[in-house]
Amino acid sequence: AKRQGRNTCRIYEVSPEYAREHGLALRSRLRHALGNGELRLVYQPQVGTESEDIVGMEALLRWEHPELGPISPAVFIPLAEETGLIVPIGEWVLRTACRQAHEWEQRYGLRLRLGVNLSALQLMEPKLPATIFRALQETGLDPTLLELEVTESISIKAAPNLVENLRALHRLGCRIAIDDFGTGAASLDYLRKLPADRIKVDQSFVRNIGVDPDDEAIVRATIEMAHRLNRSVVAEGVETEQHLAFLRAEQCDELQGYLFCRPLPVVSFERLLAERQNL
Ligand code: C2E
Ligand code: CA
Ligand code: CA
Ligand code: CA
Numbered sequence: 001a002k003r004q005g006r007n008t009c010r011i012y013e014v015s016p017e018y019a020r021e022h023g024l025a026l027r028s029r030l031r032h033a034l035g036n037g038e039l040r041l042v043y044q045p046q047v048g049t050e051s052e053d054i055v056g057m058e059a060l061l062r063w064e065h066p067e068l069g070p071i072s073p074a075v076f077i078p079l080a081e082e083t084g085l086i087v088p089i090g091e092w093v094l095r096t097a098c099r100q101a102h103e104w105e106q107r108y109g110l111r112l113r114l115g116v117n118l119s120a121l122q123l124m125e126p127k128l129p130a131t132i133f134r135a136l137q138e139t140g141l142d143p144t145l146l147e148l149e150v151t152e153s154i155s156i157k158a159a160p161n162l163v164e165n166l167r168a169l170h171r172l173g174c175r176i177a178i179d180d181f182g183t184g185a186a187s188l189d190y191l192r193k194l195p196a197d198r199i200k201v202d203q204s205f206v207r208n209i210g211v212d213p214d215d216e217a218i219v220r221a222t223i224e225m226a227h228r229l230n231r232s233v234v235a236e237g238v239e240t241e242q243h244l245a246f247l248r249a250e251q252c253d254e255l256q257g258y259l260f261c262r263p264l265p266v267v268s269f270e271r272l273l274a275e276r277q278n279l
Pocket of ligand 3: 180200
C-alpha cells in the first residue's frame with residue numbers, strides 16, 4: 001500500500017526543496033497557468049461502503065508546467081494561497097467541476113455528488129456564496145449535489161465570514177464536509193460551529209488501520225461520534241483490503257482511495273462510469 005503512495009510522489013519532478021528555492025519563478029509562472037490552459041481537474045471516485053458503487057467524486061487540481069512537468073498540489077496550492085491566485089483559480093475549479101458534474105448527470109442519469117476543495121482565502125471572501133450561487137445557476141448543477149470541503153486547518157476565530165459563508169451555502173442546499181478530520185486542533189469546535197453534513201476521516205489515520213491500535217480507536221470513535229450527531233462519514237486514503245474490512249465493520253458510510261481508484265482525467269472517469277454502472 002505504501003508503495004503506491006511513493007510511486008505517486010515520484011511522478012512529480014519538482015520536490016518541495018526545489019519549490020522553496022525556485023518559489024519566485026514558480027509563483028510568477030503560476031500567474032499565467034490558468035490563462036495558458038496549464039491547469040486541469042482530475043476526479044477521484046467515492047464509493048458506497050457496502051455496494052462499492054460510485055456515489056460521487058472529488059475534483060482535484062493538477063498543474064502541468066510546460067518545462068517542469070506535473071507539479072504536486074502540495075507544492076503549488078500553498079503558492080496560490082500566498083499570492084491570492086487561489087481565488088480566481090478556485091473560481092475556475094468550481095465552475096469547471098460543476099459544469100462537468102452536470103454534464104455527467106445529463107448524459108448518464110446518475111446523481112453523483114461532487115466534492116470541491118475550498119481554501120481559507122476563498123472561505124473568507126464575503127462574496128463566496130454569491131460566486132457559488134452563480135456557478136450553480138450558470139452550469140445547471142443541482143446545489144444538493146455540490147459538497148464543499150473545508151479543512152480544519154483554518155481557525156474559526158481567525159477567519160472572518162467563515163461561519164456565515166458556510167451557513168449561507170448550506171441554506172442554498174450545498175453540503176459541507178470537514179476535510180482532514182482529526183488533524184487540526186479544532187475538530188470538535190468545527191463540529192459544533194459549522195453546518196457540516198459530513199466528516200472526511202484523514203488518511204493519516206486510515207493508513208494505520210492494522211498498524212496502530214490507537215489510530216484504529218480514533219477512527220472507530222470518530223465514526224461513532226459522527227453517527228450520533230447525524231453526520232455521515234467518508235474515509236480517505238483507503239488502500240488495502242484490511243482498511244476496507246475494518247471500515248465496513250465500523251459502518252463507515254463511504255470510501256475513497258487507491259484501492260478503488262486513483263484520481264482520473266475526464267475521459268478515464270467516463271470509461272469507468274460506463275464499465276462500473278453498466279451504462
Ligand atoms: P485532500 O483534499 O486531502 O485530497 C486528497 C488527496 O489524497 C489527493 O491528493 C488524492 O490524490 C490523495 N489520495 C487519494 N486516495 C489516496 C490513497 O489511497 N492514498 C494516498 N496516499 N493518497 C490518496 P492531491 O490530489 O495530491 O491533492 C493534495 C491536496 O491539495 C488536497 O488534499 C487538497 O488539500 C489540495 N487541493 C487539490 N485540489 C485542490 C483545489 O482545487 N483547491 C484547493 N483549495 N485545494 C486543492
Ligand atoms: Ca479534500
Ligand atoms: Ca483530505
Ligand atoms: Ca490533505
